[in-house]
Structures are given as structure tokens and as C-alpha cells.
Amino acid sequence: MSTGAIGHRICCFGDSLVNGVRDGEKGGWPMRLGRRLLDEAKREVTIYNLGIRAETTDGLKARWKFEAELRMVPEFPTVLMFSFGVNDANHAEDRGEETTMRVSPAKSAGNAAEIIGAAAELAPTLWIGPQAVINGSRSSQEINERLEGLNQIYLETARGFDVPYLDLFQRTLEDETWQRALRRGDGYHPDKAGYDRLAEMIWDWDGLKRAVGLIE
Template sequence: MHVGELRLAVIGDELAAGAGDPKALGWVGRVCARTSAPDPMTVLTLAVPGETTTALGSRWEDEVARRTSPEADNRLVVALGRADIAAGLSLARSRLNLANILDVAEQRRMPAFVVGPPPGATADADQLADLSAAFGDVALRRRVPYVDMYTPLAAHEQWLGDLAAGDGLHPGQAGYGLMAWLVLHTGWHAWLGLPDDTV
């Protein structure tokens, strides 16, 4: 059972901030609404639209350090987007960027949880599938929970319909609801040391 204040820093791109959600909750807000912590839980979303893992790797440590507390249970949620593909980053570079983030988090004794990139209309499907698998492998090697957003959503009718109804990049309420469901059912509560009341 978890004891003490939970302080979650969520780093990522505009999907972490819920861009395109008319309810302004995104998947982060929906997940937190379904997370019952016995003590206070503070969620700090530090998002930069269109950010690559290279840019994320260069900024996250300083931004997160300002928001942690020695009295709190400080944790890191790494919400990865699709920008590495558009920027032409190699898989090896993307892997290394995530590995560096997770290794620093471990040195800082901040348990990490990684959420992979979801499908999007503008990203090459094969490239995105490979990127998601690469991120998953990096997390697995470090025994960090990884939520594969790509595989279950790539052919999901509701997800694709939600994207098509918008700009093809950002989901709406239904899409963010699907993302939240995947997070909640991929070890979220166990990672936080909380009972799972979603089952």
C-alpha cells in the first residue's frame, strides 16, 4: 500500500496535455480521475507541443527537479509522441534518448512509467510501429512499465473515427478515453502501489 504524498511529473508533447480534447482532460486527467490515492496526489504536466525525444531529454531534468520534494513520493511519467519520425531521428537515437531519460530517473530514485506514441494520420504506420516497439524494448530492459498505444489502436475503429473527425493528429474525447483505458489496464495502479479499482 502506498503511503505519503504522490507527486507525478508528466513529461511529453501536446498529447500529454490533452490537445484536441473538448473536455480539456486528455488521457492524463482521465487516468488521475480514476486513481484513488489515500494521500494527496499532485500531477504536474510539463508538455511541449511537437517535441522530439532529443529536445525532451535536454529539458526534462531541470524542469522536473524544481517540482519534486524530498518529503514526497516523486514519480515520472514519460509520455512519448510521434515527433521523432517527422524530425528524421533514427531508431537508435530515439532509443538512446529514452534510455538516457530512464537512467537519469533511476539515478534520481524516481520510478518511471512510459506511455508510447499512439497512431496518427500523418505518421508512417510502419515507422511508428517500429518506434513504439523500440521504446517498449528500452523500457522492458530497465523493468519500467510500458504502455503500447500503437498496437491496440492502429486498427481500432473508434480511435480512427475520432482522429478522422478532428485534424488526424489529436484525438477527441473518445480517443483520449481509449488512451486512458490502456494506461489504467497496463499496470498503472501496481506501479503506484495502489489498489486497482478499475477492474
């Protein structure tokens, strides 16, 4: 384990659950992560919250590398963090009882492989799997069923690129703190307590700690 104020630049890419929509403290889990790295680990990190609300993997694929390279400098190590999937799984078109995904599973899988494969060649990369939406109506249950499928695809993709993957789908589907926070939010975005819980799960992850040198 290394010590001292290592100035990592951590780029956090994703959608509104990265951005922190409905977070009373603003900043979502990236802000909380940066605060804990500074206060508890004494690391002089720079956190870039690069989440865009409603963005699918189509949009992320088009922008992430340009935005990452703008923030990379030789003097400081860079870590790239990604979390996406909910918008791909969301309803694109409602035809009575039938709905279609905004991005098909095959397209989402292809986008994810392209993003993560290129990111892993550019800098140390971490992948946080999609979080469950509220376990309630038939509509949200359908989204969760899609997310469960995407999560398995993403997990296998991460293994293929040897990229650490934090599998959060089942945990957030069953976690009462997360589900209560979604009920206080809008069913897709939690309130402050949900972001606190999500940040705690990420903070406890060995993949993160290894990437920033807190453990071997």
C-alpha cells in the same frame, strides 16, 4: 495493497498527446488520470502535465530532469511518466515521394535510453509507448510504419532498464474508438473521446497501479 490518501506527485512528460491538444475537456490523459486517482482510488495526487506540442526527444532530453527536480519534495513520493515518439517519426522534409524523419531511429533510440535510464535512477518511472496516428493516407501510413519500428526499439530499451512499458501502438492502430476520434480530430490528435479511451487504457494498466500502490 495500501490504503489512504498518499500524496504522489506524478510528472507526465511528452508532447501534444500528453498535453491534450484538441481535447474538449483540456488536460488530456494526465487530467483524467488525476481525476480517477482522486475520485475512485481516493488518492491525493498532484498531476503535472508537462507535455509540449511538437517536441521531439531532442527537446525532451534537454529539459525533463530540471522540470522533474523542481517538483520533487522528500515528503511525497514521485512518479515520472513519459510518452513520446510521434514527433520523432513525423516528416521533417518532403522531397516528392521521399520524406525524412524529424529524429532518426538511431538518435531517437539513443535519446530514449538516456532519458529513461536517468529517470529510473531518479524516481519510479513509467513509459507509455507511442500511439498510432490515423490509419489513412500514404503519409500517415508512413508515420505509423516508423512508429512501429520506434515502438519495438522503445520496448527493448524499457526491458533493459526494467521500466514498465505500456505498448499501445498496435492497440491504437486497430482500436475503432481511437481511430474514429482521430478522424474527428486532425489525424494526429483525437477529440475528447480519444483522450477518454487513452486514459482508460492507462488506468487499466497494472504498471500504473503498482507505481501508486493500488496493487502489490
